[in-house]
Amino acid sequence: xxxxxxxxxxxxxxxxxxxxxxxxxxxxxxxxxxxxxxxxxxxxxxxxxxxxxxxxxxxxxxxxxxxxxxxxxxxxxxxxxxxxxxxxxxxxxxxxxxxxxxxxxxxxxxxxxxxxxxxxxxxxxxxxxxxxxxxxxxxxxxxxxxxxxxxxxxxxxxxxxxxxxxxxxxxxxxxxxxxxxxxxxxxxxxxxxxxxxxxxxxxxxxxxxxxxxxxxxxxxxxxxxxxxxxxxxxxxxxxxxxxxxxxxxxxxxxxxxxxxxxxxxxxxxxxxxxxxxxxxxxxxxxxxxxxxxxxxxxxxxxxxxxxxxxxxxxxxxxxxxxxxxxxxxxxxxxxxxxxxxxxxxxxxxxxxxxxxxxxxxxxxxxxxxxxx
Amino acid sequence: xxxxxxxxxxxxxxxxxxxxxxxxxxxxxxxxxxxxxxxxxxxxxxxxxxxxxxxxxxxxxxxxxxxxxxxxxxxxxxxxxxxxxxxxxxxxxxxxxxxxxxxxxxxxxxxxxxxxxxxxxxxxxxxxxxxxxxxxxxxxxxxxxxxxxxxxxxxxxxxxxxxxxxxxxxxxxxxxxxxxxxxxxxxxxxxxxxxxxxxxxxxxxxxxxxxxxxxxxxxxxxxxxxxxxxxxxxxxxxxxxxxxxxxxxxxxxxxxxxxxxxxxxxxxxxxxxxxxxxxxxxxxxxxxxxxxxxxxxxxxxxxxxxxxxxxxxxxxxxxxxxxxxxxxxxxxxxxxxxxxxxxxxxxxxxxxxxxxxxxxxxxxxxxxxxxx
Numbered sequence: 155x156x157x158x159x160x161x162x163x164x165x166x167x168x169x170x171x172x173x174x175x176x177x178x179x180x181x182x183x184x185x186x187x188x189x190x191x192x193x194x195x196x197x198x199x200x201x202x203x204x205x206x207x208x209x210x211x212x213x214x215x216x217x218x219x220x221x222x223x224x225x226x227x228x229x230x231x232x233x234x235x236x237x238x239x240x241x242x243x244x245x246x247x248x249x250x251x252x253x254x255x256x257x258x259x260x261x262x263x264x265x266x267x268x269x270x271x272x273x274x275x276x277x278x279x280x281x282x283x284x285x286x287x288x289x290x291x292x293x294x295x296x297x298x299x300x301x302x303x304x305x306x307x308x309x310x311x312x313x314x315x316x317x318x319x320x321x322x323x324x325x326x327x328x329x330x331x332x333x334x335x336x337x338x339x340x341x342x343x344x345x346x347x348x349x350x351x352x353x354x355x356x357x358x359x360x361x362x363x364x365x366x367x368x369x370x371x372x373x374x375x376x377x378x379x380x381x382x383x384x385x386x387x388x389x390x391x392x393x394x395x396x397x398x399x400x401x402x403x404x405x406x407x408x409x410x411x412x413x414x415x416x417x418x419x420x421x422x423x424x425x426x427x428x429x430x431x432x433x434x435x436x437x438x439x440x441x442x443x444x445x446x447x448x449x450x451x452x453x454x455x456x457x458x459x460x461x462x463x464x465x466x467x468x469x470x471x472x473x474x475x476x477x478x479x480x481x482x483x484x485x486x487x488x489x490x491x492x493x494x495x496x497x498x499x500x501x502x503x504x505x506x507x508x509x510x511x512x513x514x515x516x517x518x519x520x521x522x523x524x525x526x
Numbered sequence: 527x528x529x530x531x532x533x534x535x536x537x538x539x540x541x542x543x544x545x546x547x548x549x550x551x552x553x554x555x556x557x558x559x560x561x562x563x564x565x566x567x568x569x570x571x572x573x574x575x576x577x578x579x580x581x582x583x584x585x586x587x588x589x590x591x592x593x594x595x596x597x598x599x600x601x602x603x604x605x606x607x608x609x610x611x612x613x614x615x616x617x618x619x620x621x622x623x624x625x626x627x628x629x630x631x632x633x634x635x636x637x638x639x640x641x642x643x644x645x646x647x648x649x650x651x652x653x654x655x656x657x658x659x660x661x662x663x664x665x666x667x668x669x670x671x672x673x674x675x676x677x678x679x680x681x682x683x684x685x686x687x688x689x690x691x692x693x694x695x696x697x698x699x700x701x702x703x704x705x706x707x708x709x710x711x712x713x714x715x716x717x718x719x720x721x722x723x724x725x726x727x728x729x730x731x732x733x734x735x736x737x738x739x740x741x742x743x744x745x746x747x748x749x750x751x752x753x754x755x756x757x758x759x760x761x762x763x764x765x766x767x768x769x770x771x772x773x774x775x776x777x778x779x780x781x782x783x784x785x786x787x788x789x790x791x792x793x794x795x796x797x798x799x800x801x802x803x804x805x806x807x808x809x810x811x812x813x814x815x816x817x818x819x820x821x822x823x824x825x826x827x828x829x830x831x832x833x834x835x836x837x838x839x840x841x842x843x844x845x846x847x848x849x850x851x852x853x854x855x856x857x858x859x860x861x862x863x864x865x866x867x868x869x870x871x872x873x874x875x876x877x878x879x880x881x882x883x884x885x886x887x888x889x890x891x892x893x894x895x896x897x898x
């Protein structure tokens with residue numbers, strides 16, 4: 155959540171859905187009457203704010219009220235995974251209106267994948283019977299590090315052909331409005347935070363799927379780090395391990411506790427296979443998932459000592475395996491953290507699952523619109 | 527650094543030391559003329575802002591300029607260590623004017639220690655020939671977890687008698703103005719950041735002394751965490767270790783790489799003894815310090831993956847041991863982090879040393895004054 159300047163104080167205030175008079179807006183923001191009036195006029199002209207009845211009169215003509223209008227514009231949200239593409243049309247509040255999902259390999263490269271994003275977006279617009287000009291912008295989540303300021307992937311390990319690719323430029327040719335890009339775990343963290351924990355200051359979202367990553371919410375805002383590489387916990391060394399990781403290092407958490415690592419151990423293909431084994435009561439699979447939870451918990455215990463979050467949310471495909479993963483994670487977090495940091499710590503499974511990524515992608519656009 | 531509301535936009539703007547006219551302040555803040563005029567009057571009455579010459583006239587009486595006046599009030603900054611007390615009088619910009627240091631054991635308890643803080647403060651005021659009423663407030667750093675909002679220590683391990691003690695209430699009886707309390711590593715991080723890296727968004731300050739702790743700057747602001755326990759890296763498990771720690775757990779970083787642990791190994795008393803051995807060319811001590819650096823580096827590598835800072839500052843008494851500690855830290859950080867996160871990473875020795883804590887404590891008060 156970026157800081158919004160004084161100029162956006164009016165819209166920011168109205169975001170809570172409450173209707174307010176000019177006098178109330180002047181009073182709360184401390185802005186000049188002329189500033190507030192001008193801002194309201196611009197927002198009404200843009201459709202972002204609409205008149206909403208009248209306040210009680212204190213004599214004379216009753217003053218008009220204004221409220222935020224989330225239906226004013228549409229947002230295209232895209233969640234690009236390693237092997238799937240989900241897109242949705244949402245309103246400006248992130249409410250999902252239309253959606254579609256198709257299998258698609260990120261390794262097909264940026265031209266193929268981004269073309270599919272644009273086509274899926276236009277298909278949803280037709281389904282919704284809306285014009286592309288109704289789009290406020292497009293938010294995209296990609297499965298690798300992204301330099302958020304430019305929207306360019308930054309040496310993404312599982313995205314051949316994407317390094318430094320101009321995602322914003324490519325999509326802007328096909329879709330009107332702003333294009334915002336971030337990595338998938340960051341948008342999942344944003345979506346989970348905005349949807350399920352809006353008042354929580356310090357939250358850690360952990361995705362356990364083919365890979366392992368985290369999104370860090372610090373002081374209510376996403377912490378992206380200097381190169382946008384924050385949250386890359388999959389390559390922290392798990393104590394006592396020396397397995398070779400695809401990154402070239404040894405003993406990385408991802409090399410021993412990801413769905414990919416477990417699938418190899420269990421002789422299956424996907425995280426869905428693992429989840430099915432666990433649900434069918436296969437003790438080898440259940441035990442492997444629990445042990446993976448313990449390994450992840452060791453790394454998260456260090457994160458708890460460093461960041462003292464009040465909520466850790468575990469999401470990603472392997473989190474569907476039920477309580478085993480969470481139990482293993484909790485076991486080592488509580489064993490390895492100081493009591494002070496875990497007194498009020500909640501460790502929970504994601505409440506938003508797939509929707510979290512789409513809502514987070516929409517949230518990127520909402521924040522951009524508010525700031526511009 | 528707390529967010530400051532609209533009401534403080536005028537003072538916040540003037541903090542850069544530049545003089546501005548009312549018209550310039552109205553223009554930049556977007557605030558109403560009456561708001562700016564009222565705010566300027568209040569700030570001038572409080573002495574925080576002073577007239578500063580006139581701007582060029584555009585016809586008629588030339589408009590007055592105003593600037594921030596850091597000399598308006600004094601700040602008492604106190605750095606309470608395990609075995610010392612340092613206090614300083616600073617101006618509102620954190621510039622140290624007078625200071626004193628005395629040996630004092632934190633284990634003497636809050637009554638004795640806080641009484642000493644108040645007496646040292648009054649002594650400096652007399653030395654400066656200033657009245658206690660000139661104090662804007664007092665900032666205090668304590669060597670343990672502190673709930674910043676209340677200023678109460680929260681189960682501090684090396685501070686018997688201090689748990690939940692009302693530090694603010696006790697000091698407020700002896701000293702006028704606000705009292706702000708935080709843990710020592712946080713104020714060192716604030717001081718280092720404000721003094722040496724004001725434009726760095728993501729910084730990690732690591733204190734290596736009797737204990738080991740960190741201060742986390744995220745998005746330019748101190749990340750305190752849910753219980754104010756963030757940065758407690760001394761109790762993260764160092765891979766492969768099982769030494770008993772005073773916290774009751776085993777293998778904690780602090781139990782193997784702190785000055786206390788090294789002093790035991792080397793058969794000396796204090797971190798100063800260790801530093802002297804290293805400076806005298808003692809290879810056993812040099813090798814032990816370097817190995818401690820490697821162990822700390824393993825934990826910091828995890829922090830780099832999680833937070834992607836652009837600067838890591840190493841401070842605390844053991845950082846005086848020269849290059850050995852830093853070399854060990856760098857060795858494992860670079861061995862254990864993804865290239866993307868370390869491309870532009872700087873790992874440096876603290877530039878502010880003792881002053882950092884005092885400046886950070888003063889900074890707490892400055893921020894409070896600005897927000898109220």
